[in-house]
Amino acid sequence: MADIIQLLPDTVANQIAAGEVIQRPASVVKELVENSVDAGSKVIKVIVRDAGKNMVQVIDNGMGMSETDARLSLERHATSKIKSAGDLFAIKTMGFRGEALASVTAIAELEMQTRRREDEAGTLLEVKGAAFIRQEPVACRAGCNISIKNLFFNVPARRKFLKANSTELKHIITEFHRIALAHPEIEFSLQNDGSEILHLPPVNYRQRIMHIFGKKINQQLVEISTETSITRISGFIAKPGHARKSPGEQFFFVNKRYMRHPYLHKAVTLAFEKLLPPDAIPSYFIYFDTDPQSVDVNIHPTKTEIKFENEKAIWQILLASVREALGKFNLVPSIDFNTEGKIDMPYPSKTRDIIPPEIEVDTGYNPFEREQGRQPFRERRENRPGNRDSGLDNWEELYKGFESDRRIVYRDTDQPDGPEGKQEGTISGMEDRKDDRTDLTSGTDSSDNDITVGAPALLQVKNRYILSPVKSGVMIIDQRRAHERILYEKFLKTVRSGSFIAQQQLYPVNIELNTHDYMLVKELAAELAAFGFDIREFGPQSIIVSGCPVDAGSADPAMMIENLLSEYKTSGSAFKETPREQIALNLARSAAINYGKSLNREEMQEIIDKLFACELPNYSPDGKPVIVIINSDEIEKRFRQA
Numbered sequence: 331m332a333d334i335i336q337l338l339p340d341t342v343a344n345q346i347a348a349g350e351v352i353q354r355p356a357s358v359v360k361e362l363v364e365n366s367v368d369a370g371s372k373v374i375k376v377i378v379r380d381a382g383k384n385m386v387q388v389i390d391n392g393m394g395m396s397e398t399d400a401r402l403s404l405e406r407h408a409t410s411k412i413k414s415a416g417d418l419f420a421i422k423t424m425g426f427r428g429e430a431l432a433s434v435t436a437i438a439e440l441e442m443q444t445r446r447r448e449d450e451a452g453t454l455l456e457v458k459g460a461a462f463i464r465q466e467p468v469a470c471r472a473g474c475n476i477s478i479k480n481l482f483f484n485v486p487a488r489r490k491f492l493k494a495n496s497t498e499l500k501h502i503i504t505e506f507h508r509i510a511l512a513h514p515e516i517e518f519s520l521q522n523d524g525s526e527i528l529h530l531p532p533v534n535y536r537q538r539i540m541h542i543f544g545k546k547i548n549q550q551l552v553e554i555s556t557e558t559s560i561t562r563i564s565g566f567i568a569k570p571g572h573a574r575k576s577p578g579e580q581f582f583f584v585n586k587r588y589m590r591h592p593y594l595h596k597a598v599t600l601a602f603e604k605l606l607p608p609d610a611i612p613s614y615f616i617y618f619d620t621d622p623q624s625v626d627v628n629i630h631p632t633k634t635e636i637k638f639e640n641e642k643a644i645w646q647i648l649l650a651s652v653r654e655a656l657g658k659f660n661l662v663p664s665i666d667f668n669t670e671g672k673i674d675m676p677y678p679s680k681t682r683d684i685i686p687p688e689i690e691v692d693t694g695y696n697p698f699e700r701e702q703g704r705q706p707f708r709e710r711r712e713n714r715p716g717n718r719d720s721g722l723d724n725w726e727e728l729y730k731g732f733e734s735d736r737r738i739v740y741r742d743t744d745q746p747d748g749p750e751g752k753q754e755g756t757i758s759g760m761e762d763r764k765d766d767r768t769d770l771t772s773g774t775d776s777s778d779n780d781i782t783v784g785a786p787a788l789l790q791v792k793n794r795y796i797l798s799p800v801k802s803g804v805m806i807i808d809q810r811r812a813h814e815r816i817l818y819e820k821f822l823k824t825v826r827s828g829s830f831i832a833q834q835q836l837y838p839v840n841i842e843l844n845t846h847d848y849m850l851v852k853e854l855a856a857e858l859a860a861f862g863f864d865i866r867e868f869g870p871q872s873i874i875v876s877g878c879p880v881d882a883g884s885a886d887p888a889m890m891i892e893n894l895l896s897e898y899k900t901s902g903s904a905f906k907e908t909p910r911e912q913i914a915l916n917l918a919r920s921a922a923i924n925y926g927k928s929l930n931r932e933e934m935q936e937i938i939d940k941l942f943a944c945e946l947p948n949y950s951p952d953g954k955p956v957i958v959i960i961n962s963d964e965i966e967k968r969f970r971q972a
Contacts, residue, residue, distance in 0.1 A: 343406075345485060351433040354492060355382025356501035358438075358478050361430035363509050366390035369474065372532070373517045381495035381522065382502055383481055391473040394446040400453045401465060404440070406432040431476075436460045437488070439479040443470040459484045496853050503527065503845050507542055508588035511581055511615060514538035528845055529870075539566065539615055543579065544842040544871065547572070547613075552659050554616070556651040560640050561620045563651050567598070568613035569659075570605040576899040578846060579613035584620055589636040597645045601652035616648070788934045794925045796934050803961040809929065810922050811950040812941045817918035818951040819944050821861065821879070825910060830862040830879060838876040839887045840868060847895050848873070854898070857909050861917060865891075879917065890920045915951045 338346070352358060359376060366374045369392025377387040395403060402408045406429065434440060435457045445452030454468035482489035492498060499522055506528065510518045514535050520528040530541050540548050550572040556563045568579070580598075582589050602612045624639040638644050789797040796807040824830050843851065848871045851858070858865055864877030875887040897916040898909075923929075929937075941947045941956070948957055 345436045351429055352437060352481075354501055355386055355481055355498050356505045358382065358386045358434055358481065359388070359502050360505040360509070361434065362386065362388040362476055362478070363506070365430060366392055366474065367509065367513055367516065369393050371473065371516065375519045375521075376506065377521045378499070378502060379523055381498040383489075383492060383495070383498065385477060385479045386481070387475070387477045389473070389475045391471070394449070394473050395444045395453070396446060396449070397453045397465075397467075400442060400444050400455055404431050404435055404455070404457060408432070432460075434478055437485050438481045438483065441477045441479070442474070443468055443476075444474040445470050445472050447472040496849070499849065500846060503849070507845070508581070510542065511535075511538060512583045512586045512588055512617075526870075527849070535615070535617070536566065543844040546842055550613075551615075552655050554651050554655040556647060556654070558647055560624075560643055561618050561647065563616060563618055563648060565616040566614065567616070567652055567655055570602060570610075570612070573602070573606050573610035573612045574896055575609050575611065576896050577611055578844075578899070579615075580611065581615045582618070583616070584618040584625060584636055585622060586617075587636070588634060590634050591636065593641065594645060594648055597649040598652055601649055601656060605656070614652075618644070788931055788938075790929055790934060793928050796929070796937065798938070800959065803959055803963075803965060806958045806960065807938065807941070808950075808954075808956055809927075809934075809937060810925055811954055811956045812937050812947075813922040814915075814918045814950050815944055815947065815956055816937070816940045817921055818914050819946075821914040821917055822911065825860050825914065828860075830860060833862070833880045834864070834877045835875065835887060838874050840872060840874055841888050841891055842872050843895075845871060846899075850895055850898065851891070854909060854913070857913055858894075860910070861913055890917075893920050918951060 351361065355378065359378070359382065363374060363376060366388055369390060371390035371392035373391050375389040377385070377389070379385040431440070436459065439458045440456070442455040443452055451467045452470040453465065454470075455465050456463040482492070502522075503520070506518070506520050510516075510528075510530050514530075514537070515532050517532050518528065518530040519526065528542070530538065533541065536548070536551065539551065547568065550568045551566040552569060553566055554563060565583075580595065582591050582594060598612060598614055598616070606612060620638070626637040626639075787799050790809075791797055794809060796809055796812075798805050798807075851865065851873060852867075855865065862877065862879035863875065866874045866876065868874040873891075875891065878887050878890065894913065894916045897919065898912055948955065950956055
């Protein structure tokens with residue numbers, strides 16, 4: 331049998347390696363920008379066309395390369411950072427494997443212009459699909475200018491799996507953020523199709539976070555700083571009120587290298603335990619300064635997964651650091667031991683007798699004295715039917731008033747006494763009623779509690795559910811989900827007919843957004859306008875909201891836009907068939923009545939009427955049940971078991 335094992339050609343081997351390192355245009359941006367950082371650049375400019383599919387260009391003012399170095403940099407495993415195996419355990423640079431340029435040239439067209447400051451002329455290199463095209467001297471600036479064109483041109487199977495331009499641009503911005511946050515001392519800029527998306531001047535860490543995520547985040551940042559023999563932790567966490575349902579503002583850096591670390595993420599979330607709802611994710615920007623020999627960054631081709639030597643100890647230090655910051659800035663409940671101005675409470679002493687306090691009591695005072703002809707309480711108590719000291723001779727007289735105005739009092743055991751804790755409803759005409767339905771309402775106004783004969787019985791429980799008897803038992807309706815279904819179908823019907831009207835704001839609202847949200851608003855601009863939003867651009871990463879949908883309620887425009895974007899990013903466009911349906915769902919959630927709102931009888935009846943006029947009344951727009959019916963058999967079974 332002939333030998334079947336053979337060495338792969340270099341072109342095929344390079345394409346396989348490229349598949350591990352270069353997954354999309356964002357990977358190209360990451361590798362090239364990291365090389366520019368390692369070259370000591372102070373200014374790095376990134377230009378992309380067609381979200382990087384057509385071109386990715388990175389220009390820097392770093393040290394540049396000689397003619398020989400420029401040619402060798404395109405070969406696999408050509409690096410200036412590793413000279414022996416021991417160097418792998420003392421890595422302080424971003425790149426070190428010598429795979430980036432070799433991988434890129436295997437699946438794209440590359441053009442490089444580079445010059446060292448001491449050289450009079452630079453070098454021009456051109457490579458296509460790992461095939462060398464030309465090398466010649468060129469007049470160029472000091473530093474490096476690399477253009478990558480037609481990514482995956484020779485691997486069509488990979489190219490067709492690239493997503494829409496908006497998605498690919500989002501990944502590019504994400505990688506750009508990660509590097510820019512780790513190096514605030516460097517000036518960065520990012521352009522897409524001739525439009526500048528970001529321009530970040532050299533600043534400190536806090537200002538860099540503000541430039542990327544907006545000025546409002548400055549008020550939410552809480553500084554953390556801990557130094558131990560194992561690691562030094564610095565950076566910022568955001569206050570619990572800034573937490574979001576969608577990820578996006580969670581950053582770990584070790585020795586100025588971005589890393590993903592689910593284990594350490596749990597330490598941060600544990601520190602926020604009981605301060606956030608279960609679905610909220612805290613924001614943080616945390617930097618670890620650690621001995622490179624105690625960190626292994628060579629466990630993944632993209633170098634974003636890192637392993638610490640003392641992982642458990644670092645976990646404990648991080649947890650303590652975040653908790654300390656939360657407590658230091660009064661972000662967690664604490665006991666106030668400040669006794670200034672407080673009453674000095676006596677404490678027991680063995681050397682003196684304890685004297686109980688004396689209280690003067692007016693034994694002649696009776697709070698239930700007769701007022702305006704009212705019978706004193708003592709007389710009523712003594713004459714009450716069933717009293718052991720009194721007979722039942724006068725029960726007919728006592729019952730007479732009760733029969734003329736019969737009232738049912740019900741109490742929500744979870745509510746205090748008062749208008750919401752104890753409510754009354756009057757039932758009149760009991761003997762003339764043709765059915766056995768009892769009409770109870772939850773309105774606090776006595777006029778709402780007068781029962782109309784034959785009207786359906788409605789009851790609000792815990793200001794959350796609406797109860798009504800039906801033929802088969804008792805129907806329970808979730809008031810918020812019902813309102814979401816009503817508004818969702820109403821919004822879709824209105825936008826399909828093109829009759830949405832914008833309610834102009836008396837004072838237009840200026841909203842600052844982070845880069846991702848700003849790009850998302852631009853992407854959804856046409857859809858938002860169809861729903862009645864009047865949104866205009868107002869400077870970099872800022873918009874002006876002049877109008878909102880009329881049916882969106884009185885919600886704050888800034889909060890409404892923020893909720894829309896958060897929900898859209900969390901669920902994604904795949905949650906609903908179209909962005910229009912997703913926006914309708916998010917609008918319905920923003921405008922729906924909240925739990926805890928007390929409804930009068932007319933409001934409950936309106937919700938029920940409109941709910942059953944919907945196409946799908948049984949489920950909310952996101953598929954949760956709206957109506958539950960407890961049948962009579964189950965109710966009777968409960969009483970039989972009692």
